[in-house]
Amino acid sequence: MNSDDLIWQIINNSFCSFMTKTKTSKFCRNEYNLTGLCNRHSCPLANSQYATVREEDGVIYLYMKVAERAHLPAKMWERVKLHRNYERAIGQIKEKLIYWNNWIRRRVIARFDRLLEVQKRSRRLVLTSETKLVPLSRKVERRERRREDKALVRAGLETAIEKEMLDRLRAANPEEFVNVDRAAYEKALQAVEVEDEEDDEESEEEEEDESESETEYVEDFDESEEEIEDIQEQQEEGEEEEPPVRQKLTLSSRGAAAIAPPRKRAKVTVEYDSD
């Protein structure tokens, strides 16, 4: 024979494993508890007529205790899957608990409402919170840091960049990179100018045979003015870029040549008179 009062007397006064006390209140950690508090009418153990609403894997069920089977704890609880439609679910609850305690019916409906709210909020949270916390291993971080430092030393960035840029510049402007003694070049240039003047004086017919030195100015050549060595001043000029006729990307390994772009520069051909 199952006496609720007897059970309550025992577990309330001596020991209940589900009970947890704080300074202000007593809580019940039993999963079937309707309110979560440790009370005479909330206690699932001490009430043979008892019902709850619980969520299992996203589905909400109405659990009811069957008084006739109170002596068989494993088979004591019956459950009903509540309808997805709110009104029909409430109807189900009211139908199943029709002759039950008013208090239990109201508390069950209240708990059902709360469970729905919780579900809604957790679904919204999953959608909005995108930051996933990823654990870092200190050892791994330290190791990566060390290896990065060593790789940086090995990279020799400034040298590598300079080399690569010189390669590209050489491919684009090969005449700039002729290995010529500059002083001698200047001298020879002056000599040519002097001789040109002399030729002009002497005979024009001879000149026709020789190929003339042509200076062809294709376009307003900004770069000729920029012999000034201040880099920063140059950036102010901000030339307008022509529509992107893009050069094919070249992934440089040492020795890969860049494709020469279409030139728009002055073409200067200097003829040396051989004496």
Place this chain on the structure above:
Amino acid sequence: AQTKTMPNKNKSAVNASNSGPPRPDSNDNKKQKTNKKPKKDDASSIVGLKQRLSSIRNKQRRQAAYQQVRQAERKAKEAAVKLRRRNGADNGAAGPAKEPHTLESLRLPDATMTGPAGDAEVDAEEAADEFADILDAAGAGGEGQARLPRLLVTHADEVGRRTAAFCRCLARTVPNAVFCRRRRLPLGRVLAAAKAKEFTAVMIIGEHDKKPCTALLTHLPAGPTFAFRLSSVRLPRELPRPPEDDKPETVAPQVLCNRFHTRLGRRVARGLAAIFPGASGVRRHARVVTFHNQRDYVFFRHHRYILRQPGSGAKPGAKPRCALQEVGPRFTLKLRSLQTGPLGAGGGYEWLHKRHEMDQSRRRFFL
């Protein structure tokens, strides 16, 4: 190898009980012994010698003996090195000069590495990949104009000042880039807006401990998604010689992608380079942006360069140089994963860094 008797062994055994200065004749024996050592290094005899020396019980004398052996060894080695340097490969005795071992020289060969000569298959694949219309459009007789890349830079949800500053800096370095605060927008909305406004790539900088720590680069509309780990971020004001001015750049920089050898490496290089519009021609002074891969760490540098020809007063052998001034931010990228398709499309992983599987050898690199 000379056979050596060990008269001192008995003597030291006898003298073991006596603590005190070593007897004069035993000392002489020691010296004699050490003087008899072969000066020419014969490796096995040296080893044998060391083993015999190890049975000298007296620590001081033993160490003195070892020291002399080591000195002799070192001298022999230095002599050999000198010979080798002087005579080069001709000196058969010393052997040819050896290249020092480095991780780069000992790198495990990767089947997907492409040599400098190029690979027709690789080129064909690259002509058909997601970046071809940005990077290679001039190829086929310049029929279509290249798609102009446009980058959207944003960051993770709540982010500190430093990360925001870095994002802004990035947007200034990359031409045609825009920085937008995230304002807790879900990524789906960010990407949808980017697509609508015709961005070609989105870069999302993530944060840890108030420092930028990850970079997610997605190409739109169909492009792959690169997830990088960001480290060693330095803003322009933190550079060793910070640039004085802060002018926005109008000319597209040269883009260098150094040392990307494997297929994966090339894909990463193209993915990074596709953020930048093409520079038409190589100017004598402009900017250069470098992605340099060394041991799977991709170092980003941003310089202004100028070609300096040696003046008329220079030495006859002087070569033209390219002077660099560092301008932009510095950072290091390490590839974590590469997914096909844009972010959020749930594409499969082309490559995912799995530490336990992939980091087992120190000589294996993937880029």
